[in-house]
Amino acid sequence: xxxxxxxxxxxxxxxxxxxxxxxxxxxxxxxxxxxxxxxxxxxxxxxxxxxxxxxxxxxxxxxxxxxxxxxxxxxxxxxxxxxxxxxxxxxxxxxxxxxxxxxxxxxxxxxxxxxxxxxxxxxxxxxxxxxxxxxxxxxx
Amino acid sequence: xxxxxxxxxxxxxxxxxxxxxxxxxxxxxxxxxxxxxxxxxxxxxxxxxxxxxxxxxxxxxxxxxxxxxxxxxxxxxxxxxxxxxxxxxxxxxxxxxxxxxxxxxxxxxxxxxxxxxxxxxxxxxxxxxxxxxxxxxxxx
DNA sequence: TATATACCCGACTAAAATAGTCAAGTATTA
DNA sequence: TAATACTTGACTATTTTAGTCGGGTATATA
Ligand code: FES
Ligand code: FES
Numbered sequence: 001x002x003x004x005x006x007x008x009x010x011x012x013x014x015x016x017x018x019x020x021x022x023x024x025x026x027x028x029x030x031x032x033x034x035x036x037x038x039x040x041x042x043x044x045x046x047x048x049x050x051x052x053x054x055x056x057x058x059x060x061x062x063x064x065x066x067x068x069x070x071x072x073x074x075x076x077x078x079x080x081x082x083x084x085x086x087x088x089x090x091x092x093x094x095x096x097x098x099x100x101x102x103x104x105x106x107x108x109x110x111x112x113x114x115x116x117x118x119x120x121x122x123x124x125x126x127x128x129x130x131x132x133x134x135x136x137x138x139x140x
Numbered sequence: 141x142x143x144x145x146x147x148x149x150x151x152x153x154x155x156x157x158x159x160x161x162x163x164x165x166x167x168x169x170x171x172x173x174x175x176x177x178x179x180x181x182x183x184x185x186x187x188x189x190x191x192x193x194x195x196x197x198x199x200x201x202x203x204x205x206x207x208x209x210x211x212x213x214x215x216x217x218x219x220x221x222x223x224x225x226x227x228x229x230x231x232x233x234x235x236x237x238x239x240x241x242x243x244x245x246x247x248x249x250x251x252x253x254x255x256x257x258x259x260x261x262x263x264x265x266x267x268x269x270x271x272x273x274x275x276x277x278x279x280x
Numbered sequence: 281t282a283t284a285t286a287c288c289c290g291a292c293t294a295a296a297a298t299a300g301t302c303a304a305g306t307a308t309t310a
Numbered sequence: 311t312a313a314t315a316c317t318t319g320a321c322t323a324t325t326t327t328a329g330t331c332g333g334g335t336a337t338a339t340a
């Protein structure tokens with residue numbers, strides 16, 4: 001049950017962006033420095049965030065990325081989906097007739113994992129970027 | 141966000157056992173056949189379940205494994221712990237002063253993942269083996 | 281008591297996933 | 311025109327996963 005770094009960094013980077021004026025572009029170089037994330041890796045991540053319309057890019061000098069929505073309207077579930085972090089705790093196909101072990105029927109635990117997936121997705125559905133900032137501010 | 145097969149099979153196998161009289165030993169061979177799980181792999185898994193006192197073993201002919209408790213008193217969290225499936229979505233140490241990125245402080249998202257871990261653990265704390273059987277029976 | 285059954289245990293390995301890096305761009309602004 | 315910063319696909323080392331293998335030991339029953 002681990003999160004991959006891609007989704008972790010995606011949330012981290014977007015949370016970082018949220019702390020700055022939302023209309024002026026933030027460069028990946030700055031995020032990289034502030035959050036200690038490889039610039040080259042960030043580029044890869046932001047390409048996906050851009051394709052999924054979470055950010056838009058501003059090229060050229062003084063360019064960077066800009067959030068397309070207010071942080072409180074960006075749910076973590078969107079971010080995860082954008083970077084292909086699926087909450088799918090088992091590999092068996094939803095519609096396939098075959099179960100996880102190659103047998104014909106769904107296995108004895110199938111419903112349990114379905115329920116778990118829903119449960120976890122629910123967490124990400126109910127969290128947005130600004131939630132993140134608030135908990136941080138409360139402490140500082 | 142995937143579950144490893146070890147924990148998945150562990151739950152599967154124990155659920156299988158729960159369907160039979162709780163005092164007579166169930167052999168891994170039978171579980172292997174019924175649930176289509178490699179026997180050799182099951183042995184590895186049950187060694188851990190035994191060490192963690194979830195099952196006890198009965199050696200020799202007609203031997204097998206026996207649940208040490210009533211299925212409704214075996215929480216999924218115990219099973220997961222036994223097979224080292226930790227719900228620890230990020231790698232940063234709880235007590236360490238260093239954050240996930242090698243910096244000195246906890247990162248901007250640390251609290252979020254802590255909360256997620258608690259949330260998921262809660263699911264496993266509140267599910268036991270007999271819950272699993274019931275949902276299955278309702279359908280058949 | 282022989283034999284089959286079934287647990288015991290450490291070591292090993294192929295394959296897949298992860299976490300990046302690299303090279304070679306293009307667009308924009310100062 | 312120089313510098314900044316996004317764009318894109320391919321490549322790779324490392325780690326993790328999902329098992330297998332070999333050689334045991336204990337017990338029941340024929
Ligand atoms: S059939 Fe879906 S988890 Fe086993
Ligand atoms: S410091 Fe713990 S997740 Fe980053």
